[in-house]
Amino acid sequence: MLKCNTVCKRFAPLVRASSTVCRQNVRRAGLNNVRTPTCVPVARMSTEPLGGGGDNLKYALLVGAAFVGSLTYAVVTLKGDHQRSVKRMEDISTRLQKSTLHIQSAPPVWFSAPSALSKPKPEAAPSAEQSSPPPEAAAPDAETTGKPSAADSTSPSHKLPSHTPYLLIGGGTASFAAARSIRARDPGAKVLIVTDEPDLPYMRPPLSKELWFSDDPSVTETLRFKQWNGKERSIYFQPPSFYINPEDLDSAENGGVAVLTSKKVVHMDVRGNKVKLDDDTEISYDKCLIATGGIPRSLQVLERSGEEVMKRTTLFRKIEDFKSLDKVSRSVNSITIIGGGFLGSELACALGRKSTESGLEVVQMFPEKGNMGKVLPEYLSNWTTEKVKKEGVKIISEALVKSVACKDDKLEIQLKDGRLVRTDHIVAAVGLEPNVDLAKSAGLEVDSDFGGYRVNAELQARSNIWVAGDAACFYDIRLGRRRVEHHDHAVVSGRLAGENMTGASKPYWHQSMFWSDLGPDVGYEAIGIVDSSLPTVGVFAKATAKDTPKAATEKSGTGIRSESETEDTATSPVASATPAPAVEHKDDYGKGVIFYLRDKVVVGIILWNVFNRMPIARKIIKDGEEHADLNEVAKLFNIHED
Amino acid sequence: MLLFLSASGKDRIIFVTKEDHEAPSNAELIADDPNDPYEDPGLILPNGDINWNCPCLGGMASGPCGSQFKEAFSCFHYSKEEIKGSECIDQFRSMQKCMQKFPDLYPQEEDKESTSQTEPSPVSDSADKTKSSFY
Numbered sequence: 157m158l159k160c161n162t163v164c165k166r167f168a169p170l171v172r173a174s175s176t177v178c179r180q181n182v183r184r185a186g187l188n189n190v191r192t193p194t195c196v197p198v199a200r201m202s203t204e205p206l207g208g209g210g211d212n213l214k215y216a217l218l219v220g221a222a223f224v225g226s227l228t229y230a231v232v233t234l235k236g237d238h239q240r241s242v243k244r245m246e247d248i249s250t251r252l253q254k255s256t257l258h259i260q261s262a263p264p265v266w267f268s269a270p271s272a273l274s275k276p277k278p279e280a281a282p283s284a285e286q287s288s289p290p291p292e293a294a295a296p297d298a299e300t301t302g303k304p305s306a307a308d309s310t311s312p313s314h315k316l317p318s319h320t321p322y323l324l325i326g327g328g329t330a331s332f333a334a335a336r337s338i339r340a341r342d343p344g345a346k347v348l349i350v351t352d353e354p355d356l357p358y359m360r361p362p363l364s365k366e367l368w369f370s371d372d373p374s375v376t377e378t379l380r381f382k383q384w385n386g387k388e389r390s391i392y393f394q395p396p397s398f399y400i401n402p403e404d405l406d407s408a409e410n411g412g413v414a415v416l417t418s419k420k421v422v423h424m425d426v427r428g429n430k431v432k433l434d435d436d437t438e439i440s441y442d443k444c445l446i447a448t449g450g451i452p453r454s455l456q457v458l459e460r461s462g463e464e465v466m467k468r469t470t471l472f473r474k475i476e477d478f479k480s481l482d483k484v485s486r487s488v489n490s491i492t493i494i495g496g497g498f499l500g501s502e503l504a505c506a507l508g509r510k511s512t513e514s515g516l517e518v519v520q521m522f523p524e525k526g527n528m529g530k531v532l533p534e535y536l537s538n539w540t541t542e543k544v545k546k547e548g549v550k551i552i553s554e555a556l557v558k559s560v561a562c563k564d565d566k567l568e569i570q571l572k573d574g575r576l577v578r579t580d581h582i583v584a585a586v587g588l589e590p591n592v593d594l595a596k597s598a599g600l601e602v603d604s605d606f607g608g609y610r611v612n613a614e615l616q617a618r619s620n621i622w623v624a625g626d627a628a629c630f631y632d633i634r635l636g637r638r639r640v641e642h643h644d645h646a647v648v649s650g651r652l653a654g655e656n657m658t659g660a661s662k663p664y665w666h667q668s669m670f671w672s673d674l675g676p677d678v679g680y681e682a683i684g685i686v687d688s689s690l691p692t693v694g695v696f697a698k699a700t701a702k703d704t705p706k707a708a709t710e711k712s713g714t715g716i717r718s719e720s721e722t723e724d725t726a727t728s729p730v731a732s733a734t735p736a737p738a739v740e741h742k743d744d745y746g747k748g749v750i751f752y753l754r755d756k757v758v759v760g761i762i763l764w765n766v767f768n769r770m771p772i773a774r775k776i777i778k779d780g781e782e783h784a785d786l787n788e789v790a791k792l793f794n795i796h797e798d
Numbered sequence: 799m800l801l802f803l804s805a806s807g808k809d810r811i812i813f814v815t816k817e818d819h820e821a822p823s824n825a826e827l828i829a830d831d832p833n834d835p836y837e838d839p840g841l842i843l844p845n846g847d848i849n850w851n852c853p854c855l856g857g858m859a860s861g862p863c864g865s866q867f868k869e870a871f872s873c874f875h876y877s878k879e880e881i882k883g884s885e886c887i888d889q890f891r892s893m894q895k896c897m898q899k900f901p902d903l904y905p906q907e908e909d910k911e912s913t914s915q916t917e918p919s920p921v922s923d924s925a926d927k928t929k930s931s932f933y
Contacts, residue, residue, distance in 0.1 A: 335860070336851075336857060336860040337851050337860075338860075339859070339860030339861075339864055340850040340851040340855075340859040340860045340864075341850060341851055343864075343865055343868065344865060394857065394861075394903070395902045395903060397862075397900050397902055397903055398857070398861055398900075398903055400862070410862075410864065410865045412862060413860075533804065533808070533809040534804060534805075534806070534809070535804055535811065651851065654851075655851065662835070662836055663836065665836040665837070666836075666837070666838050691808045691809065691810075692808070692809045692810070693809075693810045693811075693812070694809065694810065694811045694812065695812045695814055696811065696812070696813050696814070697813075697814060697815070697816070697819075775827060775830075776827070779827060779828045781826070781827075781828065783825055783826075785824075785825075787799070787812055787814065787818075788823045788824050788825040789823070789825040790812075790814070790819075791819050791821075791822070791823035791825070792823050792825060792827075794819075795814075795819070796815075796816040796819060
């Protein structure tokens with residue numbers, strides 16, 4: 157650890173020095189496609205004159221006709237060739253334009269520098285709604301609007317690589333992590349990511365947290381957020397210039413990562429090592445990763461309730477869902493969130509905060525007794541629910557939805573116990589259905605307990621096929637078979653899959669963690685199996701003003717909580733806040749540690765308003781020991797200190 | 799120290815004061831094996847090689863200038879010169895040339911700390927061995 161520190165510190169100035177400020181416009185010459193029309197040689201025949209005058213005349217006529225005929229043929233052929241070559245040049249140049257725009261689909265913030273590929277002109281305007289142009293014209297990218305035009309999705313695919321050494325199906329967090337891992341370990345690796353989303357790989361947590369707290373009115377376009385210290389970042393992992401064009405993947409000297417957006421893999425031939433896309437293109441691979449994630453679960457009652465209800469319902473997961481919900485939240489009077497887990501509670505808190513300015517009514521309903529009822533022990537779940545209420549959310553607990561109807565432009569939610577809730581819009585956050593569409597064609601096993609593709613401890617499903625992220629049901633050699641739907645797990649498993657695809661044979665060993673912030677007073681980090689049905693032991697201290705998520709970010713200097721555990725970022729020393737008087741209240745679960753036990757072994761830990769101590773928690777889980785006195789274990793966390 | 803038991807009997811709750819936790823812990827932890835092949839090794843592998851997959855390198859080894867970066871850094875790492883890396887000027891120059899083509903990936907940070915997500919960032923005090931990268 158120290159070595160890394162010193163080496164990195166020494167190296168960092170060198171690296172910084174080497175990326176200078178001067179922007180060189182690198183323009184490679186566009187493809188030279190002038191085809192010189194080949195000349196059709198005109199056949200000339202010469203014979204010796206045969207006979208007399210009459211014959212001579214006939215002969216002259218014959219030769220003349222032949223000559224005229226050949227000349228005409230030559231002219232017609234030349235004309236045709238010319239037309240074809242002109243058309244071909246047009247074809248190729250528009251295809252180049254289209255595929256360049258195809259890749260550079262992120263918001264225009266990233267278009268500031270002309271890329272190494274010859275691009276017609278950099279996009280300067282914020283991405284506007286695409287006015288569906290004819291296929292041949294250079295269209296502004298359809299991808300940013302989330303609605304790929306018909307032209308783009310049927311763009312000729314025979315220019316795409318027919319073979320790629322590394323094929324990653326799915327363009328989310330796990331896939332990106334794998335791509336990076338492969339590139340780091342296999343010099344010059346060529347990686348092709350195929351995603352049915354129109355966006356380049358991005359991170360999901362800010363969609364239900366930081367993006368809602370941004371002051372920037374154009375946040376739905378830029379998808380960037382400013383942290384408290386002014387540090388801005390995009391939700392996209394990398395700007396478009398990081399990636400290369402799929403068409404250029406084969407010829408790229410040092411390899412690279414190419415992303416094929418708005419294309420779905422519909423069929424997988426495992427014996428032939430190839431896949432088929434929804435436009436019938438076939439791509440063969442050497443190694444393949446399935447990182448297809450999942451789609452939000454819907455409720456049957458909603459599905460049965462008809463078009464008018466579904467029109468007013470959001471199943472929240474992607475960038476387009478964030479954009480549409482943001483728009484809805486500005487135009488309606490009441491939003492109801494169904495679901496009391498991580499996503500539901502975070503959205504409720506985010507919208508609840510907005511409601512103080514806008515007067516929006518935010519309702520959250522769920523079958524459990526309190527927020528996070530399936531994760532937190534009851535006493536903590538109740539305490540959390542009170543905090544969520546303070547964020548401006550109307551909580552309806554122990555609520556089972558019986559039916560939903562649309563009357564007079566309002567939604568009426570009928571609960572099984574007779575209560576009726578009238579609202580304008582519903583957000584369903586009731587879980588994730590892992591995407592196992594390819595299981596049938598690929599002959600891959602699906603797990604009946606947890607869902608998802610069944611893989612071994614090294615994330616392998618079959619030879620040459622790995623699965624990572626939300627869709628992977630894997631064997632954790634410490635905690636047993638499980639499927640994890642958290643961001644850090646996607647990163648960890650994606651990296652591991654990438655390592656194993658490049659020859660390592662490492663099992664899932666580095667335990668991933670997760671976190672949640674429900675408002676400024678309640679934040680926690682967790683690791684392992686955190687299930688409220690397990691026996692728990694909670695050790696709490698009294699809270700001071702220093703122990704909230706806001707204070708944690710200010711102290712560690714990382715700005716957003718998403719970063720403070722998982723990303724190595726610069727930490728700048730921050731003056732510590734003056735201690736507030738301690739709150740003396742025995743029922744105040746201000747901060748502490750909660751251990752989840754299975755057969756007397758700690759299998760899960762929650763750090764409750766106690767931050768930057770995840771390594772200790774990870775160690776305890778890894779050891780897998782039986783501890784007689786968990787209070788002694790709790791001492792290791794120094795919960796009374798910052 | 800206050801002890802409570804939840805109504806169901808399943809959950810124990812302990813409230814501790816600072817004094818309660820003053821004495822050092824007697825909980826036993828298993829000693830870490832430095833050569834554990836499964837553990838994330840940090841920047842340098844046990845055999846002395848560079849771990850290009852280290853989260854601390856960000857995207858440097860995997861981006862468009864990845865190979866130039868690897869060559870330059872390898873040269874620096876194995877350099878035995880008086881001034882470490884002094885013989886690696888050519889590699890650094892070609893890396894710099896590559897990076898100039900991608901100013902939004904490798905921005906120039908003149909005086910302040912690197913803020914780009916692709917530059918190797920100074921590691922914070924927590925064990926980076928156990929951190930996973932957010933990218």
